[in-house]
Amino acid sequence: MSARTPSQADPVDLMQARRVAIDAAEAAGALLRRRMCEPLGVRAKGDGVDVVTELDTAAEALILDRLRAAYPGHRVVAEESGVLEAADGGDGDMVWLVDPLDGTNNVAIGMPVYAVGLALCAGSVPVLGVVHDPVTARTWSAARGQGALGPDGARLRLTGPGRVRHPVLAWTQGHEVGRGDPVALRLRTSLEAGCGRLLQLWAPLVAWVMLARGDIDGIVGYRPEIVDLPAGALLAAEAGAELRRLDGSPYELDIDLPPADRGFVAARPDLMDSLLETAAATVNGARPV
Template sequence: MRSSSPSPAPPVDLAKARRVAVEAAEAAGDLLRAGMARPLEIRPKGTAGDVVTELDLAAEALILRRLRAVYPGHRVIAEESGVNEGTGTAAGADAGLVWLVDPLDGTNNVAIGMPVYAVGLALCAGPVPVLGVVHDPVTRRTWSAVRGEGARGPDGAPLRLAAAARAGRADNPVLAWTQGHEVGRGDPVVLPLRTAVEARCGRLLQLWAPLVAWVMLARGDIDGIVGYRPELVDLPAGALLAKEAGAEFRALDGGPYEPSIDLPPAERGFVAARPALLERLLETTAQACRPAAAGTGSTGGTEGTGGSAGAGGSGGAAQGGRVRLTR
């Protein structure tokens, strides 16, 4: 289902922006794939067990160079370097346009030799994603979406989520889980929520690469994703892809949900699924969140800065609370 809310009219050619983003993501993918053949320098990042490699930094630098060459005035929020302000005379006119870049979603997988990772770029007009691109360097395939115009698969054909679950999965859905890397073991929501979700599905994937999970949902490989205080950087690209392919979204408590980079971590929790499954999942998540919310005042649990665990990716310089969209 394409976005039902009115589409923003950003002062940018989205067809051109899609081409630029796809080319940047695929070039970064080539760099990452070639780098996997060499021993990696793996360094700790932050205090929650996250890591970074030289490939993260090199791929991010490549993407930033390509974006800056075409859109010098656009703001860029990147996983490793954080906020990069626009430059030159175009910066004022483009103040509401923000790119989010995850050059290597799945660094923790790469660090242990598991080839499950992706490259993601999103362009937002204000807080709302209007373009999303996800590239899988392993298979060399790319998926993209423009708000209100649907999603496209690697061959450029429309990508639509089938209304019915695959055979045998109507009562045993396959789901993915993502959570912020800084969500602590003592968080009052995460364990009961994840346990409840896992008890109601046939399989719960924890990929440590949420962009891969978003592609799987858009393709119909899995039936839904549950996110608790998820990452900022990789959320818009993947969520827009799945939404434009036909997935529906709600907040964990069943309320309305619109992916936005202006949401603080405590308000980013979501359920995304094929429409026929959504209400059943919401019964589970709302019930699991309710006891904890009564004790904490929200379904967000304890404060964390973002980063991904479970089906999440890595938390870096770009992670944290609400993004300030004004300079």
């Protein structure tokens, strides 16, 4: 996708878009809860270890129907359907990213750790993010420059110091990262050696919510997937988390970035320097395959 900016003829009311996205995410969550105990049709996705189920496609279809009805002039990038051009034939300067079931591998083995994520981008820049947890029926959302909101409508704000000596971190990597990738191996090992606990949830959106709430201290991502990144990253950033590239430079979230440029460190501001020291030293010492 090209890094376009929205046209003046296509304004978007972010409050209204937030309501549409929350309604769609919560409807998909209700579908997932209702059908979670039914037999699942699971099949391999691509050449890696990722899988897709009938729940993914059913939840995605529900979300797409709602987004298309509310915003026919918007493009959509969906986890299972790929890129869908504007339904009304417009240029689609506004783009929705849809992850109907983040954590499919967890669901496939009966582990209830998953989420629904939607993000709205102006051109290639995320301006709205919504994350819904079907397990607890709770929803978090954020609009660029307007803060992050929790399930009760209260502002989310990271307060107090993090765990400086033994931080609790989460790790995420893209599906195409090979098992022998030297950067991933060294970075994950270095982080685990210096933290109290390193979570590998297989559901990045759940980790982003945990960071925004202050439950964990940081997240490190290596070549992450793009469909679930904007919603979670915007939520954490609007709650007060800081984001940097793995080399320590500023992180500008752009959905057109290639996987190699999406790596990040997201953390409480008071812990960022120590995490970057580990990340930068590791990345500079190994080359990806």
